[in-house]
Amino acid sequence: MSAAEALLELQRIDTGADQLRHRREHLDERDRLVAVTAQVNKWESTRRSLVDRIAETAGIVEQAEAEGSRIDAETARLNAQMRTVIAPREAEALQHELATLAGQRAESDERGLVALTEQGEAEEALAAHLAAEESIREAARSADERLQIAESGIEAELAELEQRRLGARALLTEALLARYDRVRSKIGVAAARLTGSRCEGCHLDLSAAEVDEVRRAGDDEFPDCPQCGRMLVR
Ligand SMILES: [Zn+2]
16 A cells, blocks of 8 residues: 555544544434433432322321311210200300311311322322333333444444554554644644645645646655645645
8 A cells, every 4th residue: 555545544544433433422322312311300200299299198188087086085075074064154165165176177077088189199190100110211221222332333433443543554654644643633634635636625726836746746745735734645
């Protein structure tokens, strides 16, 4: 392989590797995994809030039941007292207290019933929510797997290109490589073919005198394109 062929080959390999790295950074598979992960997080947050809601409403139900028992005990005590009362004014006061307790009892029953209904609804919602767990987790697993496959495919291609890159560089002198690396770090593509009077790097035409100069250069010499500064290969 001549120096000119090795230089163009090196450029092709580096360009190919740049494209692969760009592809690796912009994989659809990664966007998909990000989207599915957001879905999983949202699913988990909904599950947590349903579980919290169930615990909260169950607590209210329990509290209402305890309050009901307390009111019942107090009512029984007052009813027993009522049987021993003779004075009408005392009986009237007890009646009033019993009526207040009955009102409290009705209120706590109502509170308990509302909470029980809400608890039932939250439990139903949780059951439906849990039924979707397997499919959402499977989607996340599969998205993760696809991203890994896509990434490892690119890694394998990059490893192969690296071998070829080292092979091409071994055919070029230190001075040429230093120049190549310097131009490449500045404008990405360092070597371009001169086709007719046109630089394939910048697609501009060189003057007849400039073309002449390139043509007169030695086989291992690659003059700069006067327009873009790339190493011109005849
Ligand atoms: Zn050029």
